[in-house]
Amino acid sequence: MLITAEELSRGVLIGTLGGAAGLCTLAWPGSLAWLLPAGLAVGGCALTVPEIRQEAARALPYVPALRRLLPNVFPNGTSPHAPRHHQTAMPPAAPVAPMSSPQATPQNLVQTLEESPHRLIIGHTRGGKTTLIHHMATAWAARGERVLVGDPDAAPGLWPGCEVRGAGDDVAAIEELLTLVAAEVSTRRAARAQGQRSFPPLHLVIDEAQDVVPVLPGALALVEDVARRGGKLGVRLTLGVQDKQVGTLGLDGKSHLLRNFQTADVLKDRTGQRVAVLRDAVTGERVTYAIPPLTDPESLIRRATAPVPAEQDALLATLLASAIPPHQDAGECPVPTLPGNGRHAGNGHSSVTVEGESGTPVTVNVTQVTASGRSARGADHSAYSQALIALYHAAGAEGRPFSPLYAQLKGSKEIVFAAWQAGKKEPHHA
Amino acid sequence: MEPTTQPSCFARMLDTRTYVGAARRAMLTADATTALYMIATFGLIALLLTPLYLSYDLGSTWTFTTALRDGAAPAVGDMTRQLDGVLSLSIGAALAGIILTAFTLLPSLFELAFPSIQHPLLNLVLIVSIVFDYITDWGKTWDLVGTWVENPAAHFLVTMGACAFFSVGVQAVLVCCLTVIGFGLFTLIRGGARKAEVISQR
Numbered sequence: 001m002l003i004t005a006e007e008l009s010r011g012v013l014i015g016t017l018g019g020a021a022g023l024c025t026l027a028w029p030g031s032l033a034w035l036l037p038a039g040l041a042v043g044g045c046a047l048t049v050p051e052i053r054q055e056a057a058r059a060l061p062y063v064p065a066l067r068r069l070l071p072n073v074f075p076n077g078t079s080p081h082a083p084r085h086h087q088t089a090m091p092p093a094a095p096v097a098p099m100s101s102p103q104a105t106p107q108n109l110v111q112t113l114e115e116s117p118h119r120l121i122i123g124h125t126r127g128g129k130t131t132l133i134h135h136m137a138t139a140w141a142a143r144g145e146r147v148l149v150g151d152p153d154a155a156p157g158l159w160p161g162c163e164v165r166g167a168g169d170d171v172a173a174i175e176e177l178l179t180l181v182a183a184e185v186s187t188r189r190a191a192r193a194q195g196q197r198s199f200p201p202l203h204l205v206i207d208e209a210q211d212v213v214p215v216l217p218g219a220l221a222l223v224e225d226v227a228r229r230g231g232k233l234g235v236r237l238t239l240g241v242q243d244k245q246v247g248t249l250g251l252d253g254k255s256h257l258l259r260n261f262q263t264a265d266v267l268k269d270r271t272g273q274r275v276a277v278l279r280d281a282v283t284g285e286r287v288t289y290a291i292p293p294l295t296d297p298e299s300l301i302r303r304a305t306a307p308v309p310a311e312q313d314a315l316l317a318t319l320l321a322s323a324i325p326p327h328q329d330a331g332e333c334p335v336p337t338l339p340g341n342g343r344h345a346g347n348g349h350s351s352v353t354v355e356g357e358s359g360t361p362v363t364v365n366v367t368q369v370t371a372s373g374r375s376a377r378g379a380d381h382s383a384y385s386q387a388l389i390a391l392y393h394a395a396g397a398e399g400r401p402f403s404p405l406y407a408q409l410k411g412s413k414e415i416v417f418a419a420w421q422a423g424k425k426e427p428h429h430a
Numbered sequence: 431m432e433p434t435t436q437p438s439c440f441a442r443m444l445d446t447r448t449y450v451g452a453a454r455r456a457m458l459t460a461d462a463t464t465a466l467y468m469i470a471t472f473g474l475i476a477l478l479l480t481p482l483y484l485s486y487d488l489g490s491t492w493t494f495t496t497a498l499r500d501g502a503a504p505a506v507g508d509m510t511r512q513l514d515g516v517l518s519l520s521i522g523a524a525l526a527g528i529i530l531t532a533f534t535l536l537p538s539l540f541e542l543a544f545p546s547i548q549h550p551l552l553n554l555v556l557i558v559s560i561v562f563d564y565i566t567d568w569g570k571t572w573d574l575v576g577t578w579v580e581n582p583a584a585h586f587l588v589t590m591g592a593c594a595f596f597s598v599g600v601q602a603v604l605v606c607c608l609t610v611i612g613f614g615l616f617t618l619i620r621g622g623a624r625k626a627e628v629i630s631q632r
Contacts, residue, residue: 003440015590018561022568038561045557051550
């Protein structure tokens, strides 16, 4: 940019008012008449400094005429005595807009967050950051966009419409998710090299990123790559963290990477209302958005446990083969027994009617819903975990220290540390 | 995390630190011949600008701050006499001259130093220095422009531009020239950079 509006204002003020002061020194030598235009020049230039302008705005009375004269000081008609909320248009007595006001919807906050390809949502535990992330992620999924979520605290139904990994602190599953994203990034990059410039949005959401990104191999590199160049590939990153220290995310020496994120601090203001504090990209000022009540993600967990129709498998075939319509002669119809304990049975219909020993019909509700593909992946994951646990157990028995071992083998820290400790406790066999 | 933006061309023009850095980089990597040429060229520019600076900027401010110097002279004199007694050296007179001259140089020093530091209060001090320097330089510049232009409006507008040049532009260019001369002399003494010839064999 050649010159900013503030610098141009300063130049014009100094040139004209300073010149007027100079003329006063010539016209009335020895008098103090030059002080007035000089003071106006200094005062006008001082108002072009954002920090001084804000302080002056707080000291000025709330007058509509001033509001019209200084649109930059009073944006959207806000009172200078109220906290600078982008969603409020109330007099000083009510600094926060009522919920019924159209400006109080989360759209302004979400729109501002979505203007940047990547977001860093910061908030302490139980602060509301996951609620905000959840609101955005489910909105993206509702729009038909692909949303991949890595959440160590996930639960069934918590992220409707999203592909979720990591429930039960399963960081290995999140690693699979990141591998998938890395592959997609490579594919899109290759397509971009062939001339394709437009890609459907792919959202990667990682909640509690401070517990995920530093411990997973390749996670940090992926985050860096996506933060720097993912926007061009339609890959949009949203991280939820408890603080924005670079060391927390493993970004020591790479603080400049955070410039690619729109940062939002989720906290409670003095009135107890949850607010999000963002930085204006142009002026660098802190802007506060009120967060109206959003859907509680926890309330969605129950809805996902309802039985849904699924594919048939061997169990269902057995049940269906033994089912007898009530009006037929029962004969000696054996009651079918469930093979195994039902957990590994796979999919089944929502209900099947069979006839019991007494001839009365018995309805069997099959509510286990597990995709066959997911069962296979689950089996592979289980084998991988078992092998990792065995390695740590053996290393503990051999007396190897944990830290270098973890740096080499990785895995879910809580689980492998327990295995290593268990190995340590076992007596050595000569 | 704050998204930082590139300063505008105008802001970079006022930041003398960037000139000094560029001049230093240019001279330290130059050979002796180039350094000599740059010293001559920038020396000539500095020679032409110095009378302008002394007359229209420093001289104007010196005149304006006469009352301030006269008022501070007794206190400065007492201080330097005490210093002579403590150090047993006759440096009081020289020191008094330096201190009193500093009143004149202060606005210029603020203009050179403060653009490189982003702070609201320092910005305010910088603005006051620029306005003060501008007003003190106005009189002589007005008389000079009066010899070229008769129309009052044009007289005012041209004086605005000329006064801005004398109060800010001249000293910035002078600082740049002095930097080039200084580092050029250093390069000459050091012998200049030797160009390495890269021979690639296939």
